[in-house]
Amino acid sequence: MLERLSAADARRWAVITRAAFAARRAEIDALNVFPVPDGDTGTNLYLTFDGALDAVRTEQEGLGILGEASLEQECTALARAMLLTARGNSGVILSQLVRGFAEAIADAGEGGADGPVVAAALTRASERGWRAVTHPVEGTILSVARAAADAAAGEPSLAAVTKAALRGASEALERTTEQLPALRRAGVVDAGGAGYVLLLEALARVAHEEGPNGAGLTAPFLDDPSLRRRAGWAHPGSGVHPTEGEGATPSSEDAVAPGGPAFEVMYLLADTDEERVARLTSTLDALGDSLLVVGGPDLWNVHVHVDDAGAAVEAGVEAGRPYRIKVTHFAEQTARPPASDLAVVACAAGPGLAAVFAGAGAHTVDSGPGHRASAGQLLEAARRAHALSVILLPNDKDTLMAAEAASAAAAQDGLDLHVVRSRTAVQGLAALAVFDPQASVARNLAAMSSSASATRHGAVTVAGKEALTSAGPCQPGDVLGVVGGDIVVVGTDLREVAEEVVRRLLSSGGELVTVVSGEDAPEGLADGLARWLAGERREVEVSLIDGGQPLYHLLLGVE
Structure with missing residues (x-):
């Protein structure tokens, strides 16, 4: 067993963690609370870590220190790289946990990290993670990180610290089921927390090796059935699986609407x-x-x-x-920069949506379930826009934190990058519709944020697994109607469910219905819905878009 963590050990830990994320990402993605396989927590964790390791390798090759960097250099470089490769809420929060760990290792100085130093690093990681979210909640990756740190505190050796941290995190992961109502209803654990357990499991493997070069690797925890069960890696159908929840999400909408801050x-x-x-x-x-x-x-x-x-x-x-x-x-800004001074970058989940956004003058980034853009990719897209100021439309709730991280990194580089918190493609389309390249950044932010937040949104999709929803139980193949992110209809006919979703969206009024067809939508589904609307609500205008997005047969918006 190792007595202290060296730079070579840290590199091995990172490689094992990446392998664990790669092996389990599809399992986490597929087994989520929402019965549609659009949750990509596992993919986000893997791509965040994989991209960061590649960035560190490239940087160290350029400096001529590949394989020779100190432990402090390894940890600091990884933490810095992860901020820009972070994808989704889970990736952003994980980047802050790694950053806290790196800070504690740097404070410890040279000579490697023994048990007490690693315990302190786990505490710093937890503290950094909780601070990263303005209104954190229990039952997420944050709870798991804090439990790991608390369990490791006071242990004398590296082996004891890693063992205690892993068991504490696993037990906390099991408790997440009861800490969040959504998890309790589904009987599942938090997916982001499960990913953190994998990271700690990889650390335990490194610490418990019997030889410095990996010989005699025993992995006593990786194969412990009771631990795996608590971590959520039970066999299919066991009812203990990660959910799509990716930790605490920001509690306030970044919208500039009437009555909002001035x-x-x-x-x-x-x-x-x-x-x-x-x-x-x-x-x-x-x-x-x-x-x-x-x-x-x-x-x-x-x-x-x-x-x-x-x-x-x-x-x-x-x-x-x-x-x-x-x-x-926001209300009195009257400056009008030239058109070339202001640009919009929009995330698009399908080729049709990308064409619509591009046709309206936006620079597009390919981003959707399973391939969400990282903070670094969003930042690079903003730079390629070659504008003094850029407005970013994430168009997906799980890309918001990555967009905010890109905005913060842009500010340090002197780029004026603002985020309109569009949570769906239809909100992004509504925001872009009021964009005025001749108006000031402030006026556009106010108009676009207000338009996005005022757009009621829904969707029609097909269940990929059995689940209990707000509208009752569903089976694989059932048609699901979604309003505001919540399943409100379970049916058998795509057209009938779509009509019911539109009725609910129009229940409080509306003048324009946007219908975005997905890549799996049957021919005539959108046109049939438009004809039905023409007969039911003649005062309503209908806009049809062939979006080409995956998983969702229809995306619906009402303005």
């Missing part, structure tokens, strides 16, 4: 520390919404929407030295 405040913060940044975050959270405080340890990026801009800047002065301060008044 100012956007952004600045960089230097000459501060973790404690003062924590107080700043708490202060700004009470002042407004759309809060994002990322960075560290020596430089932080702050973004918030508030009514009292002076108080937001004053809070920064109390926390450190704010600079590059930018205050935008």
